[in-house]
Amino acid sequence: MFEVLDELNTRPGIRGSLVATPDGMVVASRLNGAFDPDTAAALTSTLLVGAHEVGRQCGDQPMSRFVLVSTRGKVIMIDLGNAYLVVVTDRHIDLSQGLIEIESSAQTLRKMGRIAV
Amino acid sequence: VDFLKRVKNAATIERLRDRAKNDGSPRGYVDLCHALVVQGNSAKALTVAQEGVRRFPRSLELADQLRLVWGQASRDELLDLEKKAKETHSAESLRALAEHYLNVEEFDLALETAHVLMTHHEKKADGPYLVGRALWKRFVRDHVAADGTKTLSMLRHAAALDPKSFDTLHLLAEVCFYIGAVGKGVEAAAAALAVDPDHPDVATLHGLLAQLPHETLSEADLIRAVEETDGPWRGYRSPETRHKSEEPTAKAQIARMLHQVSLFAGVRKLAFARDGHHMLARDGSVFEERRTPPEPLMALTGTFRGRIAAGTKHLGIGAFQEAEITLENATVLAFGGMNAVLLVEIEPQARTATIVAGCRDAMGSLDRAPGGPAHV
Numbered sequence A: 001m002f003e004v005l006d007e008l009n010t011r012p013g014i015r016g017s018l019v020a021t022p023d024g025m026v027v028a029s030r031l032n033g034a035f036d037p038d039t040a041a042a043l044t045s046t047l048l049v050g051a052h053e054v055g056r057q058c059g060d061q062p063m064s065r066f067v068l069v070s071t072r073g074k075v076i077m078i079d080l081g082n083a084y085l086v087v088v089t090d091r092h093i094d095l096s097q098g099l100i101e102i103e104s105s106a107q108t109l110r111k112m113g114r115i116a117v
Numbered sequence B: 001v002d003f004l005k006r007v008k009n010a011a012t013i014e015r016l017r018d019r020a021k022n023d024g025s026p027r028g029y030v031d032l033c034h035a036l037v038v039q040g041n042s043a044k045a046l047t048v049a050q051e052g053v054r055r056f057p058r059s060l061e062l063a064d065q066l067r068l069v070w071g072q073a074s075r076d077e078l079l080d081l082e083k084k085a086k087e088t089h090s091a092e093s094l095r096a097l098a099e100h101y102l103n104v105e106e107f108d109l110a111l112e113t114a115h116v117l118m119t120h121h122e123k124k125a126d127g128p129y130l131v132g133r134a135l136w137k138r139f140v141r142d143h144v145a146a147d148g149t150k151t152l153s154m155l156r157h158a159a160a161l162d163p164k165s166f167d168t169l170h171l172l173a174e175v176c177f178y179i180g181a182v183g184k185g186v187e188a189a190a191a192a193l194a195v196d197p198d199h200p201d202v203a204t205l206h207g208l209l210a211q212l213p214h215e216t217l218s219e220a221d222l223i224r225a226v227e228e229t230d231g232p233w234r235g236y237r238s239p240e241t242r243h244k245s246e247e248p249t250a251k252a253q254i255a256r257m258l259h260q261v262s263l264f265a266g267v268r269k270l271a272f273a274r275d276g277h278h279m280l281a282r283d284g285s286v287f288e289e290r291r292t293p294p295e296p297l298m299a300l301t302g303t304f305r306g307r308i309a310a311g312t313k314h315l316g317i318g319a320f321q322e323a324e325i326t327l328e329n330a331t332v333l334a335f336g337g338m339n340a341v342l343l344v345e346i347e348p349q350a351r352t353a354t355i356v357a358g359c360r361d362a363m364g365s366l367d368r369a370p371g372g373p374a375h376v
Helices: A002-009 A037-057 A095-111 B002-022 B027-038 B042-055 B060-073 B075-088 B091-103 B107-120 B126-142 B145-161 B166-179 B182-195 B200-211 B219-229 B251-262 B296-315 B352-366
Strands: A014-020 A026-031 A063-070 A073-079 A084-089 B267-274 B277-282 B285-288 B320-327 B331-337 B340-346
Touching (some): A002 A095, A014 A037, A037 A084, A063 B296, A073 A095, B075 B091, B091 B126, B126 B166, B166 B182, B166 B200, B251 B285, B251 B352, B331 B352
Antiparallel strands (some): B267 B277, B267 B340, B331 B340
């Protein structure tokens, strides 16, 4: 899993990535030094709670992707089945290209099988 | 034919310029900038993009446009400035480079350069002043408490190095007013007036501050409040509105904006929340939400305004702007502004790009820059 995250982090514009469970617990993290892992975990948990609330109020639909844009970066969350891949990127990353790479890493992680927590 | 083309191009620019000036959303600036680029006038496009970003600091499209045009119009100038700064490390060259970055709203690069200036010229006030200015601009855009705290400490450091620096004292007074530190604001404005007693903007600012009751909270608490509410202190008045008796009411503008967005094909419903305004819209009908518990989409706006907005700031990626949540049979779009959130539930096959552009314009119209000293 760490190899996939390390590989993903070599892509231009990607500042770090992690895998978290649906309740926000971080399973594997490869965030660059500028990010506090606890804060990243807290934000991941908040985003997941928000996404679940959205899904619930739209008729219990599962969330497949969550893209958040802020003034200095982006956060992309992809459903892996029983976990989520969370990627933090630069503000100016081209998402049309970046998302393909992130989805490809998510696919690899899915193929690795269910993540035992 | 060439003559007619030129006349037509000039008329187009004139029309778009009028629209940008009068339109309450970033769209006018984006279109004008685009037209200028197409006509090969990158330098003017850069000026327009700069003006637009100053007016609508959180507009994603304008920020992208500015970055794009900056790359086209200022590459040679930038390379020249970078070369000079690297070779000489002189205060002038570093200041010029930092100013260049500030002019195109590249705050992180401006900060980096200003820090180099501070390191190489410790005794000069230019370094801390520029760091303070870059942080102030970022603070006004993102409302991250750490930026606000550092802005004040850097400006005070600059004022200590050069107590007669009008720009530093003026900006310090403005920052204090922005966060609600009235007492310190009066002191800084008075100090600025002592340097330039005839400056009308500072005189107005000083007059305004002098009438206000002094704060009861500590500076750290005031800054934290700005971060949490994602907006300036309630009593703050931007330079443009200081001469007016009242801020225009926003309610009608919000209702009109929600009505327009709700009419887009594929939009199921939307919820808007801002201090005192909680509105829902569906199929062109807009109504205030006063139920307890509120509609689920409205309840979600609280998550975005609270935990998600705070989470992005604490993580160090600035202020929340937009989000797209893809579900099996729906997509939910979220747009953040100065202390406002708009959530839109759309059908999966809806034209997301069109709706996003409409929502950005709508939110942009509510999200004008709170201002600051004109020269900053």
